Amino acid sequence: xxxxxxxxxxxxxxxxxxxxxxxxxxxxxxxxxxxxxxxxxxxxxxxxxxxxxxxxxxxxxxxxxxxxxxxxxxxxxxxxxxxxxxxxxxxxxxxxxxxxxxxxxxxxxxxxxxxxxxxxxxxxxxxxxxxxxxxxxxxxxxxxxxxxxxxxxxxxxxxxxxxxxxxxxxxxxxxxxxxxxxxxxxxxxxxxxxxxxxxxxxxxxxxxxxxxxxxxxxxxxxxxxxxxxxxxxxxxxxxxxxxxxxxxxxxxxxxx
Amino acid sequence: xxxxxxxxxxxxxxxxxxxxxxxxxxxxxxxxxxxxxxxxxxxxxxxxxxxxxxxxxxxxxxxxxxxxxxxxxxxxxxxxxxxxxxxxxxxxxxxxxxxxxxxxxxxxxxxxxxxxxxxxxxxxxxxxxxxxxxxxxxxxxxxxxxxxxxxxxxxxxxxxxxxxxxxxxxxxxxxxxxxxxxxxxxxxxxxxxxxxxxxxxxxxxxxxxxxxxxxxxxxxxxxxxxxxxxxxxxxxxxxxxxxxxxxxxxxxxxxxxxxxxxxxxxxxxxxxxxxxxxxxxxxxxxxxxxxxxxxxxxxx
Numbered sequence: 239x240x241x242x243x244x245x246x247x248x249x250x251x252x253x254x255x256x257x258x259x260x261x262x263x264x265x266x267x268x269x270x271x272x273x274x275x276x277x278x279x280x281x282x283x284x285x286x287x288x289x290x291x292x293x294x295x296x297x298x299x300x301x302x303x304x305x306x307x308x309x310x311x312x313x314x315x316x317x318x319x320x321x322x323x324x325x326x327x328x329x330x331x332x333x334x335x336x337x338x339x340x341x342x343x344x345x346x347x348x349x350x351x352x353x354x355x356x357x358x359x360x361x362x363x364x365x366x367x368x369x370x371x372x373x374x375x376x377x378x379x380x381x382x383x384x385x386x387x388x389x390x391x392x393x394x395x396x397x398x399x400x401x402x403x404x405x406x407x408x409x410x411x412x413x414x415x416x417x418x419x420x421x422x423x424x425x426x427x428x429x430x431x432x433x434x435x436x437x438x439x440x441x442x443x444x445x446x447x448x449x450x451x452x453x454x455x456x457x458x459x460x461x462x463x464x465x466x467x468x469x470x471x472x473x474x475x476x477x478x479x480x481x482x483x484x485x486x487x488x489x490x491x492x493x494x
Numbered sequence: 495x496x497x498x499x500x501x502x503x504x505x506x507x508x509x510x511x512x513x514x515x516x517x518x519x520x521x522x523x524x525x526x527x528x529x530x531x532x533x534x535x536x537x538x539x540x541x542x543x544x545x546x547x548x549x550x551x552x553x554x555x556x557x558x559x560x561x562x563x564x565x566x567x568x569x570x571x572x573x574x575x576x577x578x579x580x581x582x583x584x585x586x587x588x589x590x591x592x593x594x595x596x597x598x599x600x601x602x603x604x605x606x607x608x609x610x611x612x613x614x615x616x617x618x619x620x621x622x623x624x625x626x627x628x629x630x631x632x633x634x635x636x637x638x639x640x641x642x643x644x645x646x647x648x649x650x651x652x653x654x655x656x657x658x659x660x661x662x663x664x665x666x667x668x669x670x671x672x673x674x675x676x677x678x679x680x681x682x683x684x685x686x687x688x689x690x691x692x693x694x695x696x697x698x699x700x701x702x703x704x705x706x707x708x709x710x711x712x713x714x715x716x717x718x719x720x721x722x723x724x725x726x727x728x729x730x731x732x733x734x735x736x737x738x739x740x741x742x743x744x745x746x747x748x749x750x751x752x753x754x755x756x757x758x759x760x761x762x763x764x765x766x767x768x769x770x771x772x773x774x775x776x777x778x779x780x781x782x783x784x785x786x787x788x789x790x791x792x793x794x
Contacts, residue, residue, distance in 0.1 A: 288660055314662035326657035328650045330717045330765050339650045342643035343662040349671065352642035353635040359642060366643075386765070406662070 239302050241266045241442040242287070242410055247296035249282055256282040258466035260296075264410065264442040269433070271445045271457035275486065279466040280446045281323060284412050287444075288320050289313040301409065315343060317409035321399045321416060323446075327387040333398050334383040337370035340406045373405035374398075376438075377431060393424040397431070404435060413445045417452045429455050462486070501734065506622045507690055509730035510629050512703075513723065514683030517632055518676040519707040520722045525640060526672045527652030528577075529586035531704050532593020533680055538600060538699035540566045540681025542607060545616045545688040555619035559685050566681020567674045574673030578666045593701055600696040612695025619689040628686060632679060637719055639675070648672060649717065713754050715761030720768040725761075 242264040249257045257279040264270045272280050285291045287298055289310040298306050305313050319340070328336050345366070347358045374380045377397040387395055396416060403411060413432070417425045429452060436443055447453050453460065453474065460477045462469040470480045477483055515537045522530045540562035547553040547561055577588045600607045607613065639645050647668050650658040659665050688694045706729075714725030732750070736743030754762060766772060 290656065290660070309664075310656075310659035311662050311664045314660055320660055322657065326654045328653040328657070330649045330653055331646060335646055335649075338643075339646050339658070339663070340661045342646050343664065345643040347643070349639070349644060349675070352644050353638050355638045355642075363642070402661070 240264070240299070241301060242444070243297075243299040244283075244287070245297045245299075247283065247286060247298065248294045249279075249286055249291055250294060255466050257286065260461075260463065260466070260468050262461050262468070262471070264444050266409065266442050267436065267440040268458055269436060269443040269445065269456050270459045270461065271447055271453050272461045272463055273447065273453055274463035274469070277465075278463045280463055281414060283463070284320065284414050284444075284446065287313075287412060288318055311343065317407075318412065319403035319406065319408035319410070320412035321396075321403050321414060323414040323418065325392070325395045325399055327395060327398055327402075329386070329388060331387075332384050333379065333387055333390070334367070334370055334374065336387060336398055337373050337402045337405045338366050340402050341366045341369060344406065370401075370405050373401040376404070376435060377401045392419050393421070396420065396424075396428070400431070400435075404439065404441075407439060407441075409441055411441050411443045413443065413447075415446050415448065417447060417449045425449060425451060428452075432456060501731065503622075504734050505727070505731060506625055508734075509727060510625050511683055511687050511690060512707075512730060513726040514629060514632055514686065515680045515703075516707040516710050516722065516726050517636055518678075518680030518683070519704070520711050520719060521636060521639070521648075521672055521679065522676040523708055524711045524716055524719075524722060525645065525652065526648040526669060528582050528669065528672070529589070529708065530676065531586045531590035531701055531708070532573075532596075533589070533676065533707055534699040534701070534703035535593035535596040536566050536569060536677045536680035537684035537687065537703075538596060538696060539569045539677070540684030541688045541694055541699070542600060542613075542684075543681070544685035545613050545694050546606065548617045548619070548689070549613060549615065552617075555624075555689060558619075558689070559682065562681045562685035563678045566684070567678040569681075570674040570677020571670070573677070574670045577673065578669040590701055590704075593699070593704060597696045597700055607696070608694075610695065610697070612693055613688075614693045616688050616692045616694060618692045620686055625686060625690065628682065632682070633719070633723065636679075640719060644668070644671070709751055712761055713751060715763035715765065717765040718761065718763040718767055721761055721763035721766070724763070724768075 240263045244260065244262050247257055247260045260283060272283065274280050282291065286293050289305070289308055293306045297304055300316060300318065305316070328339060331339065345362055347362055351359045371380060371383065374383055377400050379394065379397055379401060382390060382394065387398055390398065417428055420428060432443065433456060445456065457474060459471065460474055461471040462477060462483050464486045469486055470477055470483050515534065518536060519530060519533045522528050522533065543562040543565040544558040547558045573589060573592050577585045580588060601610050603609070647658070647663050650661065650663060651665055651668060655665055710725045710729050711722050713729060714723070715721030732747055733743050736746060
């Protein structure tokens with residue numbers, strides 16, 4: 239059974255058909271990339287998977303269950319984590335608390351326990367704090383745990399977002415242009431981080447990316463989207479040599 | 495000395511009680527980012543519940559207090575149910591409408607509530623110790639709430655609802671919980687209010703009181719509980735201190751608020767809490783600086 243199985247997905251906004259007919263699959267322990275020109279509908283696909291939009295047609299099955307129409311938070315709790323194209327960290331919470339928010343919804347202590355700080359709360363807070371710290375260590379940010387996220391550089395903020403997305407041990411990780419705004423060294427670090435995290439947790443990863451370096455080094459399977467349609471898919475080698483793809487998107491880059 | 499005693503009694507009997515109402519606004523607006531323009535109506539709910547039970551049925555404080563808290567929570571649930579699905583600017587309108595409607599209802603059902611004349615001869619159950627005790631307890635509860643999974647989810651929702659939902663946070667549910675909690679807190683303030691002043695009329699719970707609370711929360715620092723408490727005390731006392739000049743006190747009050755909003759849009763303390771950690775860090779910095787100055791002098 240595929241971890242994520244999307245069939246004939248469609249979504250339009252008014253008269254604009256953002257996604258026309260897209261089918262794609264992601265398996266556990268695989269890194270899959272979606273590429274395509276600006277406005278091709280890549281982020282819309284992500285928003286459909288994570289439940290921000292509801293699909294007009296088609297199906298999205300996660301672990302064999304249909305998730306179209308489920309509210310965002312339920313999809314997240316099934317094990318779909320994501321990061322955003324424009325970083326969306328929670329201001330007013332420290333870095334560690336930001337990571338802890340992904341563990342909090344599954345917490346079990348009650349409001350009364352919270353207000354009275356009963357032992358159950360103490361125990362769970364300690365546990366979650368440790369789990370969040372582990373996630374921060376994996377992205378190399380444990381030293382920044384008490385900082386406010388706005389005081390961190392752009393590259394570090396991206397890593398906080400990654401830590402927050404992996405802290406609750408997701409089955410599927412969605413990364414929306416994770417390398418945007420990073421300098422070449424940070425991109426290299428990010429690539430290493432994602433592949434080592436994948437090895438450690440064995441989750442499926444779906445990435446939207448423009449940087450060919452990221453696409454080529456990370457992905458095992460590539461889907462090319464253009465104007466809401468699936469143009470081609472296959473291994474990086476196959477896609478690079480597909481004439482349609484060269485025409486629509488990669489162009490000069492592939493001939494080099 | 496007389497002035498001091500007077501101010502102290504004013505602080506406890508007026509400022510502290512209204513501050514309990516404000517803490518409801520802190521939970522809703524400061525922590526979760528929903529503007530409640532009708533929070534004072536929840537204080538009225540608690541106040542009228544306690545007043546009528548004590549006056550007509552002669553219930554003691556130990557019974558009127560939980561009854562008014564329960565009523566506040568119930569009304570919070572009632573307003574919360576439609577409000578949580580709305581965008582936050584509409585929440586302000588819904589709560590404003592609720593508040594004004596409730597005050598109008600209380601004014602017009604004169605047979606039960608005394609209408610615009612209000613209720614008098616409500617049993618006086620409270621003293622300074624009860625008020626201070628209740629305030630400290632509520633502050634402790636809210637502090638613990640903030641430092642828990644619920645508090646973090648609230649702040650996450652305030653900061654970015656979409657990202658919060660994608661973390662698995664059930665936004666509508668957390669908001670509803672906060673509405674109920676804020677309603678209960680403000681209603682408790684209302685209960686203490688009537689048992690302290692022994693009279694009650696609905697005009698005290700209009701939107702002007704609600705907006706005053708929002709000003710306090712913003713003044714103190716939008717995320718900071720200690721900031722809100724500080725602002726509640728300062729802004730509650732200023733009008734009384736400046737009593738000698740009625741015109742001046744409004745001018746000074748407005749100037750203070752304007753300065754804060756312009757020069758510190760995050761509020762006086764921003765997100766900083768004045769807990770032991772901050773204070774210790776502050777003392778550490780200060781002693782470090784003193785040592786540095788001394789060392790420089792020694793070199794000279």
